[in-house]
Amino acid sequence: MQLFGKKDKQQVPQEFLPRHVGIIMDGNGRWAKKRGLPRTAGHVTGAKVFRTIAKYCDRRGIEVLTVYAFSTENWKRPQAEVDSIMNLLRDYLKESLSDFKHENIRTRFIGDRSMLAEDIQALMAEAEEATAEKTGMTLNIAVNYGGRDEIVHAVRTLVADGVLAEAVTAEAVESRLYTAGQPEVDLILRPSGEFRLSNYLIWQSAYAEYVFMDVLWPDFTEKDLEEAFSEYARRNRRFGGV
Numbered sequence: 001m002q003l004f005g006k007k008d009k010q011q012v013p014q015e016f017l018p019r020h021v022g023i024i025m026d027g028n029g030r031w032a033k034k035r036g037l038p039r040t041a042g043h044v045t046g047a048k049v050f051r052t053i054a055k056y057c058d059r060r061g062i063e064v065l066t067v068y069a070f071s072t073e074n075w076k077r078p079q080a081e082v083d084s085i086m087n088l089l090r091d092y093l094k095e096s097l098s099d100f101k102h103e104n105i106r107t108r109f110i111g112d113r114s115m116l117a118e119d120i121q122a123l124m125a126e127a128e129e130a131t132a133e134k135t136g137m138t139l140n141i142a143v144n145y146g147g148r149d150e151i152v153h154a155v156r157t158l159v160a161d162g163v164l165a166e167a168v169t170a171e172a173v174e175s176r177l178y179t180a181g182q183p184e185v186d187l188i189l190r191p192s193g194e195f196r197l198s199n200y201l202i203w204q205s206a207y208a209e210y211v212f213m214d215v216l217w218p219d220f221t222e223k224d225l226e227e228a229f230s231e232y233a234r235r236n237r238r239f240g241g242v
């Protein structure tokens with residue numbers, strides 16, 4: 001596969017790639033501000049970059065990609081900005097039922113959907129159903145997602161299921177997370193120069209490797225992703241052993 005011409009040789013072989021990658025798509029607002037544009041312009045470009053990177057990850061053989069699109073805390077933003085992000089999500093959902101369905105990507109949504117507009121909830125269900133049989137990458141899109149909220153949701157489900165105290169194990173909690181059954185998160189990538197998780201995949205990332213990059217999300221390219229993969233491949237994961 002010709003991706004970067006001569007640099008191809010330097011690409012991390014698939015066996016050393018992370019199976020599950022989490023990306024915090026951050027820096028849209030700052031990208032727009034630098035250009036004297038409204039923050040929404042950053043979200044528009046960020047949404048395009050998301051499509052490119054998701055397709056690239058699938059081609060690269062990543063098993064699961066989980067992207068942070070909207071957090072449980074992002075409702076604090078001005079209504080106009082929230083509305084524009086929701087409209088971009090609508091556009092993506094409609095597209096995923098037309099153009100995107102030619103991709104071999106299985107789309108899933110994680111987070112609390114009950115607070116989203118009904119048409120968005122319906123489109124999400126449709127997109128999941130339409131891609132359920134795909135055999136390529138699983139793409140989890142985190143919308144109204146918060147790691148704490150996810151754990152609270154898992155605990156509520158345990159209680160509702162009548163699980164006894166002594167049967168509450170890490171596996172029992174895990175099996176009630178939105179990502180149940182998926183491989184462990186290996187790599188968490190955050191562009192934009194911030195060094196925090198912002199409530200992202202806090203259970204799943206317990207043993208993940210973190211890569212923080214200075215680039216703003218709308219400027220993020222396949223090459224940046226390959227750099228993160230190289231950095232990941234250089235890490236020595238010990239999981240508490242030696």
Ligand code: IPE
Binds near residue numbers: 026029069085192
């Ligand atoms: C990430 O970019 C997109 C969302 C959180 C929805 P930001 O909008 O947070 O951009 P910055 O961090 O303000 O630059």
Ligand code: IPE
Binds near residue numbers: 025026071194
């Ligand atoms: C995290 O970014 C959420 C998403 C990228 C969707 P934020 O921009 O909301 O995080 P903070 O506020 O900088 O921690």
Ligand code: MG
Binds near residue numbers: 026028
């Ligand atoms: Mg931000």
